[in-house]
Amino acid sequence: MISERLANVIRGELNLPDLKLEDGMLAREVPGWDSLRHLSIIAAVERDFGVRLKSLEVMRLKNIGELQALVDRKMAVG
Amino acid sequence: MVRDGETLWTRWNTVAARQPDGEAVVWVRAGEPSRRWRWRELLAAARGYAGWLRGAGIRHGEVCAVVIRHHAEFFPLYMGVEAAGAIPAVLAYPNARLHPEKFREGLSGMARKSGLDWVLTEEELGPEIAALATGTNATVRGILFPFGDAGGQGAARVDSDEGRWNASGGAADSEGPCLLQHSSGTTGLQKAVVLSHRAVLEHVERYGRSIGLRPDDRIVSWLPLYHDMGLIAALHLALASGVTTVQIDPFEWVQAPVLLLEQIAAEQGTLTWVPNFALNLMADRIQDDEMDGIRLDSLRMIVNCSEPVRAESHAKFVARFERHGLRREAMASCYAMAETTFAVTQSEPGRPPASMRASRVALAAGAARKAAQDEDARLCVSSGRPIEGCAVRVEDELGNVLADGAAGELVVASVSLFDRYRGDAEKTAEVLREGWYRTGDLGFVLDGEIFVIGRKKDIIIVAGKNLYPEDIEDDVGAVPGVLPGRVVAFGVDDAALGTETVAVVAETPLGARPERDALRRRIVEAGMAADASISTVYLVPPRWLIKSSAGKPSRKANRERIERLGSEAKEAFR
Numbered sequence: 001m002i003s004e005r006l007a008n009v010i011r012g013e014l015n016l017p018d019l020k021l022e023d024g025m026l027a028r029e030v031p032g033w034d035s036l037r038h039l040s041i042i043a044a045v046e047r048d049f050g051v052r053l054k055s056l057e058v059m060r061l062k063n064i065g066e067l068q069a070l071v072d073r074k075m076a077v078g
Numbered sequence: 079m080v081r082d083g084e085t086l087w088t089r090w091n092t093v094a095a096r097q098p099d100g101e102a103v104v105w106v107r108a109g110e111p112s113r114r115w116r117w118r119e120l121l122a123a124a125r126g127y128a129g130w131l132r133g134a135g136i137r138h139g140e141v142c143a144v145v146i147r148h149h150a151e152f153f154p155l156y157m158g159v160e161a162a163g164a165i166p167a168v169l170a171y172p173n174a175r176l177h178p179e180k181f182r183e184g185l186s187g188m189a190r191k192s193g194l195d196w197v198l199t200e201e202e203l204g205p206e207i208a209a210l211a212t213g214t215n216a217t218v219r220g221i222l223f224p225f226g227d228a229g230g231q232g233a234a235r236v237d238s239d240e241g242r243w244n245a246s247g248g249a250a251d252s253e254g255p256c257l258l259q260h261s262s263g264t265t266g267l268q269k270a271v272v273l274s275h276r277a278v279l280e281h282v283e284r285y286g287r288s289i290g291l292r293p294d295d296r297i298v299s300w301l302p303l304y305h306d307m308g309l310i311a312a313l314h315l316a317l318a319s320g321v322t323t324v325q326i327d328p329f330e331w332v333q334a335p336v337l338l339l340e341q342i343a344a345e346q347g348t349l350t351w352v353p354n355f356a357l358n359l360m361a362d363r364i365q366d367d368e369m370d371g372i373r374l375d376s377l378r379m380i381v382n383c384s385e386p387v388r389a390e391s392h393a394k395f396v397a398r399f400e401r402h403g404l405r406r407e408a409m410a411s412c413y414a415m416a417e418t419t420f421a422v423t424q425s426e427p428g429r430p431p432a433s434m435r436a437s438r439v440a441l442a443a444g445a446a447r448k449a450a451q452d453e454d455a456r457l458c459v460s461s462g463r464p465i466e467g468c469a470v471r472v473e474d475e476l477g478n479v480l481a482d483g484a485a486g487e488l489v490v491a492s493v494s495l496f497d498r499y500r501g502d503a504e505k506t507a508e509v510l511r512e513g514w515y516r517t518g519d520l521g522f523v524l525d526g527e528i529f530v531i532g533r534k535k536d537i538i539i540v541a542g543k544n545l546y547p548e549d550i551e552d553d554v555g556a557v558p559g560v561l562p563g564r565v566v567a568f569g570v571d572d573a574a575l576g577t578e579t580v581a582v583v584a585e586t587p588l589g590a591r592p593e594r595d596a597l598r599r600r601i602v603e604a605g606m607a608a609d610a611s612i613s614t615v616y617l618v619p620p621r622w623l624i625k626s627s628a629g630k631p632s633r634k635a636n637r638e639r640i641e642r643l644g645s646e647a648k649e650a651f652r
Binding site: 014015016017018019026028029031032034035036037038039043052054055056058059 | 174602
């Protein structure tokens, strides 16, 4: 499940308050999430959750659900 | 020197004979061992593909569109097309967000206009474009899957008949066409430029001299090969000179920009080309821990090309990576376009490009004058001097040649100039006159240095990719909730990203917050379906947009109106 917190970070970064985000969604299916914005979205997630996501880890993510899972894992390790 | 009768294929064979065990192409995929193509096996594989392509019915002089993602076999396949005497045209693989119908239409339009005979692609794309080759409206002769089960990949492994395709490649002549390159723009509206073997070979030779190319140079590139910077500078220059090129996946690079620096360090890379935004992306997004053990001492030139060169981007990049061995003098710039094969100008190797603090007031009045200390100034960076065989002049609206220091349209001549856009006599006549090409770029010449400062037309360049506001306006204008035709799109300078982003102003009668939020999302989605990323959407009330004398909303006037708004008023529309 995508947490409201993660969804809000993405909505805020894209300035699209009514974005619907689901586990299986691919980044490219999210309006405005293009290659140029990709890294700034990841940076915003890192800032908000206080975690560090490595490029290779992010590159391997298949969808937003996996991004949530990666963030959760990092938070747990803390 | 290009010898009479020499073609790309015969040149590659000469290089391979000289250094059969030398590395031609190193193909990189993140987290995997690289595929290292040595000259001998690369040409053997290319001959295999050539045999397979001939067997599939491809004839001498036919145009083969190559629509393939980052793939180790791309290189022998591409070279195999040359060996078979056919003409490759590398096209962008459709971005997953692009609507399949749009892609099919674009490809079909391109096939009709540019005269594509065959499409070489991946099986995954087959169903989407199958209609191009069937029925009475077929625009291509066939669609082939070289890497599929029945493809040429197997053939490439068994063929060892060295003499066979050498002869076929040699039968072509130097003046004949060797490749078709598209000017950047929307798929389908792109203009095709046909280049001869001689044009490409001579151009890379001259360009090589302008950067002091050495046999031990190593090129590292993340650039897509459907663009002249990737195809000519990072691939043909390497292949024709026998210099190694290291090829990174553009899609992986944009997610992990450190890949380029990692490969420069690992492969002892000396040369790379990037559009301006890439400097910002790498400086801003690469984290310290990713740079562990990465040294950039080997890099002698990082050439900024394809977007206006920004002084801040160079400064930022140097400040960020100097501690990793990057040399300030490695920063370089170049002005290039598909119409001149590639480069028109190049800054001097070993010296950062010249820059000039130009008075904004004077620039607005069409003159490049050094700004006084306290005057509002724009730091302009030179793209260097014309390379051998090229000339640049500046013209006014009427075509009068202007003096040094006057700003106007850059008009170029080159021995590597295209002779026409394929299938577009009208457009050709518009831009090509007596051997001079009107670029549509604005700039000035000072002390022999060429400065590019903007564009005559409203083209928006986002991360090196040209977007036409008309296309975006058409798509956004069709979104329910937007008043039809009441839309303007324009580029907004984004200093942090080091490129332009797209802003849209659209009239809507909708007033409630949830409805407006939903409309804003639909507008961004409409842009996406046409492969244009809209970064900012302003929703304004009916009759807000200023109309031009022709009765259509004016981009310039409305852009200025938005810019003049206070931040609060601006927010109200966002």
